[in-house]
Amino acid sequence: MAGRHYGQYCGVGTALELVGERWALLIVRDLLVGPRRYSDLKRGLARIPTNILAARLKELQAAGVIRRAPLPTARAGIIYELTEFGQGLEDVVLALGRWGFRAMGEPGEDDVVTEDSMTMALRTAFEADSAAELPDTVYELRIGDIVLTATVAGGTLRLRPGVAESAADLVLSAGPGIRHLIAGDVTAESARAQGLVGVLDGDPGLLDRFMATFHIDADPGPPLAAAG
CATH class of the missing domain: 3.30.1050.10 (SCP2 sterol-binding domain)
Known part of the structure; x- marks a missing residue:
């Protein structure tokens, strides 16, 4: 996290240090729908390189935005879910979505809807x-x-x-x-x-x-x- 420090004593700067890296907010977006396995996140964000997904998940965990938890079934496995702190991003993500909607043109050839x-x-x-x-x-x-x-x-x-x-x-x-x-x-x-x-x-x-x-x-x- 130190490598992304802006040197600004500011809430916006701190927020960007925590979730401003590429793909981070899209991971949060999907987890706002519900907990996801690693494979679920990779499938929903098909163009994210696996090493970047792994890095972002580690960074978001270190920031206290997400956590790992066991699957809530008898099957072995791990899911990722938002912490209470991470859930606080919901209004931010929804507002950002409304703002971005204004700039959306026609979809690109490779753009997908999930x-x-x-x-x-x-x-x-x-x-x-x-x-x-x-x-x-x-x-x-x-x-x-x-x-x-x-x-x-x-x-x-x-x-x-x-x-x-x-x-x-x-x-x-x-x-x-x-x-x-x-x-x-x-x-x-x-x-x-x-x-x-x-x-x-x-x-x-x-x-x-x-x-x-x-x-x-x-x-x-x-x-x-x-x-x-």
Whole structure:
């Protein structure tokens, strides 16, 4: 940690010394979804070199951000999970996600969406105040091979992988273009017409409710040239 000391008596500087290295906050992002094995983290962050993943995990442990724990099953093995100190990064990660959303252009050829990244994207976009004024709704989202169930009730959001335990009110298929729906760049009708989202089951009118529940204002943002 000493090699990354900025020599600044400042909370921002201290935070960057702890979690500012490349990949560190993406590891934290995935662990905010839940504890993960080393192999789970490697699969979710496919482009991270194994030596860098091992180094970041050691550094985050030394900083008290994460800890190792035995698998909570009869199987032998180790998982990584956030400490209480590490959980304190949740608001930071969500705010950073909202800020970064403004600079997102179209996905690159090699860019991927993972179950954990999509889970955190929905948590980032969740509008609790708006949701509290709307009827309880269960959404099922299918993005490539990813299936997530989002249960919105009483202004709270619960996300779980897999299909809804009971029939969802609205089942959507989408690709990365769903960000335009979340940004409000398009109407629900236009999003369907352009193939950004598809309604597989349920009332298509609930797409407007989805847009009120999950929203990030993408404007103003930097010019795309500056963002690149």
